[in-house]
Amino acid sequence: MEKFVTLTSVAAPLPEADVDTDIIFPARFLLLLDKVGLGKHLFHERRHAPGGASTDFVLNTPPFDAAKILVADANFGSGSSREQAVWALSDFGIRCVIAPSFGEIFYSNCFKNGVLPVVLTGEAHRNAMSAAASGQPFVVDLESQTVMFPNGPAVPFEIDPYRKRALMLGLDEIGGILAEDADDIASFEARHRASQPWLFLDDGRLDQLFDETEPS
Amino acid sequence: MSAHTLYDKVWQQHVVKQYDDGTSLLYIDRHLVQEVSSPQAFAGLVAEDRKLVRPAAHIAVADHAVPTRLRHLPLPDGLASRQVARLQENCARFGVHYVGMNDNRHGIVHVIGPELGFTLPGATLVCGDSHTSTHGAFGAIAFGIGASECECVFATQTLRQKRQRTMRVTLNGALQPGVAVKDIILALIARIGTNGGVGHAIEYAGPAVATLSMEARMTLCNMSIEAGSRVGMIAPDATTIAYVRGRKLAPKPEQQAAAEAYWLSLASDADAVFDREVELDVSALVPHVSWGTNPGETAPVSSRIPDPALEADPARRAKMERSLHYMALQPGMRLDEIAIDKVFIGSCTNGRIEDLRLAAEVVAGRHVAPSVSGIVVPGSASVRLQAEAEGLDRVFIDAGFEWRDAGCSMCVAMNDDRLQPGERCASTSNRNFEGRQGQGGRTHLMSPAMAAAAAVSGHLVDVRSLKAAS
Numbered sequence: 001m002e003k004f005v006t007l008t009s010v011a012a013p014l015p016e017a018d019v020d021t022d023i024i025f026p027a028r029f030l031l032l033l034d035k036v037g038l039g040k041h042l043f044h045e046r047r048h049a050p051g052g053a054s055t056d057f058v059l060n061t062p063p064f065d066a067a068k069i070l071v072a073d074a075n076f077g078s079g080s081s082r083e084q085a086v087w088a089l090s091d092f093g094i095r096c097v098i099a100p101s102f103g104e105i106f107y108s109n110c111f112k113n114g115v116l117p118v119v120l121t122g123e124a125h126r127n128a129m130s131a132a133a134s135g136q137p138f139v140v141d142l143e144s145q146t147v148m149f150p151n152g153p154a155v156p157f158e159i160d161p162y163r164k165r166a167l168m169l170g171l172d173e174i175g176g177i178l179a180e181d182a183d184d185i186a187s188f189e190a191r192h193r194a195s196q197p198w199l200f201l202d203d204g205r206l207d208q209l210f211d212e213t214e215p216s
Numbered sequence: 217m218s219a220h221t222l223y224d225k226v227w228q229q230h231v232v233k234q235y236d237d238g239t240s241l242l243y244i245d246r247h248l249v250q251e252v253s254s255p256q257a258f259a260g261l262v263a264e265d266r267k268l269v270r271p272a273a274h275i276a277v278a279d280h281a282v283p284t285r286l287r288h289l290p291l292p293d294g295l296a297s298r299q300v301a302r303l304q305e306n307c308a309r310f311g312v313h314y315v316g317m318n319d320n321r322h323g324i325v326h327v328i329g330p331e332l333g334f335t336l337p338g339a340t341l342v343c344g345d346s347h348t349s350t351h352g353a354f355g356a357i358a359f360g361i362g363a364s365e366c367e368c369v370f371a372t373q374t375l376r377q378k379r380q381r382t383m384r385v386t387l388n389g390a391l392q393p394g395v396a397v398k399d400i401i402l403a404l405i406a407r408i409g410t411n412g413g414v415g416h417a418i419e420y421a422g423p424a425v426a427t428l429s430m431e432a433r434m435t436l437c438n439m440s441i442e443a444g445s446r447v448g449m450i451a452p453d454a455t456t457i458a459y460v461r462g463r464k465l466a467p468k469p470e471q472q473a474a475a476e477a478y479w480l481s482l483a484s485d486a487d488a489v490f491d492r493e494v495e496l497d498v499s500a501l502v503p504h505v506s507w508g509t510n511p512g513e514t515a516p517v518s519s520r521i522p523d524p525a526l527e528a529d530p531a532r533r534a535k536m537e538r539s540l541h542y543m544a545l546q547p548g549m550r551l552d553e554i555a556i557d558k559v560f561i562g563s564c565t566n567g568r569i570e571d572l573r574l575a576a577e578v579v580a581g582r583h584v585a586p587s588v589s590g591i592v593v594p595g596s597a598s599v600r601l602q603a604e605a606e607g608l609d610r611v612f613i614d615a616g617f618e619w620r621d622a623g624c625s626m627c628v629a630m631n632d633d634r635l636q637p638g639e640r641c642a643s644t645s646n647r648n649f650e651g652r653q654g655q656g657g658r659t660h661l662m663s664p665a666m667a668a669a670a671a672v673s674g675h676l677v678d679v680r681s682l683k684a685a686s
């Protein structure tokens with residue numbers, strides 16, 4: 001995973017609550033099998049008029065078409081679990097989203113892809129939104145957990161220590177679990193199997209259930 | 217010993233280890249795999265040369281992209297057929313059991329998991345799909361995950377998670393005739409907001425929950441995610457046990473007594489403390505419909521569309537204005553005067569047998585309005601077969617509906633079931649997001665009986681007025 005340490009960029013303002021994952025990445029593009037190259041479908045309906053022409057949506061408008069930061073509003077990324085929403089943002093170049101609150105699965109998906117979601121509420125968020133509109137760059141620094149607006153003071157934000165570390169080092173979470181926790185998982189599994197054996201299906205039982213699958 | 221909630225009890229049984237940063241490594245018992253969120257997860261395994269550690273912990277099915285008609289024919293070449301084929305190939309390669317499109321056990325993941333007895337009380341169950349909260353109706357910790365997390369479950373059978381806060385939603389009273397559990401969840405979301413449950417695992421409790429069937433409980437837990445909660449749960453009771461008993465993958469006879477005794481012990485202790493409590497008296501509840509583009513933008517069908525000018529918060533006001541613009545509606549309009557073009561009865565929220573029975577009861581002896589076309593899409597093949605055995609398919613067909621094969625269909629419009637730009641739909645699904653049922657389509661969420669009533673009336677209508685008139 002790409003590391004996230006600091007980021008300096010203009011920030012695109014999107015002052016609208018409840019921007020859901022269907023807006024960020026419309027469902028019909030979920031048929032694609034890849035996770036790269038999805039940026040062209042990011043906010044598809046907002047960025048393209050029905051005939052296909054570009055709209056004046058903020059991410060189509062310089063300097064924000066090169067923004068690496070998005071300042072969004074409450075409940076950003078609510079809705080579905082589609083990680084495509086994050087892959088599309090990051091493919092477009094967005095590495096940090098600032099909002100008062102996030103859809104929970106979206107929030108967690110960000111961290112798997114080197115994207116930093118920053119929660120700012122109240123006045124700090126209002127300041128971020130108006131500072132973004134100025135088109136001047138923000139500085140996001142993960143180490144000190146601060147966002148610096150143009151000509152403004154550094155504003156602190158909260159983040160789980162574990163997620164911070166994973167982002168800063170670009171850790172591979174799965175590799176980490178396999179390397180460090182495999183023994184614990186194995187012994188847990190043995191205990192768990194003994195206490196709730198019905199949770200452990202065997203292949204035989206599943207085969208019995210599914211051996212009449214359709215001719216294909 | 218201190219008192220524990222249902223969520224805490226199931227959680228503690230699955231903690232492999234606790235890290236000192238407050239997160240836990242949580243063991244995952246079961247994983248439902250579908251075609252949309254799995255290709256990249258399988259590709260990740262291949263790229264890193266990792267094993268899928270416990271194939272028998274997964275069941276795979278293609279539900280989102282599959283067509284709901286002409287299923288005996290090969291899928292037309294294209295993205296959907298590639299996606300379905302990819303799932304099948306990945307399952308063959310990694311030894312995961314795959315339910316074929318024409319198998320009698322096929323259906324929407326959240327419908328077939330419970331039907332097969334794959335979903336069990338006290339388990340941890342995940343799926344790369346946000347409506348995995350459905351399975352919490354059995355007293356499982358069940359939650360939607362992204363594709364990267366699917367890969368983590370494939371490779372490690374665990375997820376690193378932070379314990380959620382808990383929120384109890386106590387439902388008091390009893391529903392009036394014509395009012396459904398869908399109205400409860402819509403009213404709840406309208407009240408606490410689409411992010412009202414963020415960070416919390418919801419437990420639904422109280423006298424109104426105790427009387428609900430498993431189907432109705434699943435509808436309730438299904439839409440927890442629309443209130444912002446990944447997890448919605450209900451304590452296992454006699455209703456749960458009766459549903460699970462005898463299912464194909466339920467505990468074997470010799471394990472049954474121990475399993476059931478354990479499941480009944482999972483209920484929240486009487487003195488357990490929740491981080492947040494919400495109470496709702498359902499006896500006063502009336503049928504609800506959504507008017508905007510998120511499920512919180514919902515109101516009683518007999519009311520009028522609210523005025524954004526009265527909303528103090530500017531971002532909220534902008535959102536309401538945008539919703540009304542997208543929906544082509546005016547503040548102050550009566551909701552029951554909104555004319556519709558399409559009706560969709562189905563989805564993992566309301567595509568179960570009871571839902572079809574409730575809708576069929578309304579349309580029996582009536583006909584879909586001339587300006588309306590409607591489809592009924594059972595949540596699974598087994599629901600379809602049951603409905604056909606009861607003659608419900610005839611009721612729908614005679615009323616002018618199309619009767620389809622199972623799948624997500626017009627809930628997400630990834631197949632050819634979709635709204636055209638500007639079309640307006642009465643839908644029993646769970647999301648009225650912009651474009652959700654097709655680019656430019658407009659969705660009104662409601663219960664199966666309300667969607668059926670809208671179909672025969674040509675406009676949104678209180679199903680109870682229809683009953684009185686007939």
Ligand code: SF4
Pocket residue numbers: 279280324325326345347563564565623624627628645646
């Ligand atoms: S029916 Fe709709 S909400 Fe349910 S799994 Fe399918 S697409 Fe998702």
